[in-house]
Amino acid sequence: VQLEQSGAEVKKPGASVKVSCKTSGYTFTSYDLNWVRQAPGQGLEWLGWMSPDSGDAGYAPKFQGRVTMTRNTSIKTAYLELSSLKSDDTAVYYCARGSGFCTSTSCYIGWFDSWGQGTLVSVSS
Amino acid sequence: DIQMTQSPSSLSASVGDRVTITCQASQDVNNYLNWYQQKPGKAPKLLIYDASNLATGVPSRFSGDGSGTDFTFTIINLQPEDFATYYCQHYRNLPLSFGGGTKVEIK
Numbered sequence: 704v705q706l707e708q709s710g711a712e713v714k715k716p717g718a719s720v721k722v723s724c725k726t727s728g729y730t731f732t733s734y735d736l737n738w739v740r741q742a743p744g745q746g747l748e749w750l751g752w753m754s755p756d757s758g759d760a761g762y763a764p765k766f767q768g769r770v771t772m773t774r775n776t777s778i779k780t781a782y783l784e785l786s787s788l789k790s791d792d793t794a795v796y797y798c799a800r801g802s803g804f805c806t807s808t809s810c811y812i813g814w815f816d817s818w819g820q821g822t823l824v825s826v827s828s
Numbered sequence: 829d830i831q832m833t834q835s836p837s838s839l840s841a842s843v844g845d846r847v848t849i850t851c852q853a854s855q856d857v858n859n860y861l862n863w864y865q866q867k868p869g870k871a872p873k874l875l876i877y878d879a880s881n882l883a884t885g886v887p888s889r890f891s892g893d894g895s896g897t898d899f900t901f902t903i904i905n906l907q908p909e910d911f912a913t914y915y916c917q918h919y920r921n922l923p924l925s926f927g928g929g930t931k932v933e934i935k
Contacts, residue, residue, distance in 0.1 A: 739872075747864075747872065747915055747926040763923040764829075797871055812919045814862040816883065818871035 704728040706798050706819035713825045719786040722822045724798030731779040732756040735801040737815060738772065738783045740794040748794075752801060752812055753781060788826045795821040830855050832916055834927035840935040845906045849930045851899040851916035859895045860920045866929075867912045875914075876901065906932075 709723040724736065738750040751762035753772035760772040771784040781798060802813030831854040841847050851861065859879040864872035874883045876892035879899060889904050903910055911934055916927040 746929045747866075747917070749924050749926070761922060765923075799871075802877070811860065812922070812924055814874055814877040814883075814917075814919070815864075815872070816874050816877075818873070821871055 704817045708819040708822045711823040714788050721784045724781045726779045735803040736781045737799045737801045739797045742794040790826050793826045795823050797821050832927040838931040840933045842935045847903045849901045851927050853897045856896050857918040857920035861899050862917045863901045864915045865912045
């Protein structure tokens, strides 16, 4: 299993950024993909998940309206787009494969068993 | 939203030591609790899932325990490669969240 992310980005405040996560070594449509970010010297923050099978996505409330997660199944690649960038969006952004499972009553994100190498997004005027 | 509180935020230990980290959830997360290891400049790595299950290929010196709101993560016989930052993460509901991390440093 490999998740290969696109390279570092430098953006100005107010701009948008699109990060890609190219997968290999497993069936792309069988596992949800999640995005997690880490600001410099800080902890981990979850942005949301996407089903590569259906294209359905769910976003953390903090990012709702600014984040879009999409995919291209023909090239087994997922994308994170974040708009209206601010300086505190400066972070390393990771894609992570989720175990994802459903019980008789609910579905869960699960655990992240494979991660991309991370993409540094720097926002500065 | 469920808040995850890890303690301590950092600790110093020696090779061969036993290290225990705690993670407390602000609400019952059942056993939907995972632990990750992160080394500087690297992506996190899954160590424990569902509170106590060892991920594939993870050495048995790592273990996890707990349910509900209180969880522990233990490393016995600390090895040089174990000096890193450790994070807990719940997935009981959305948004899922991580603890603030515990940095394990060399004494």
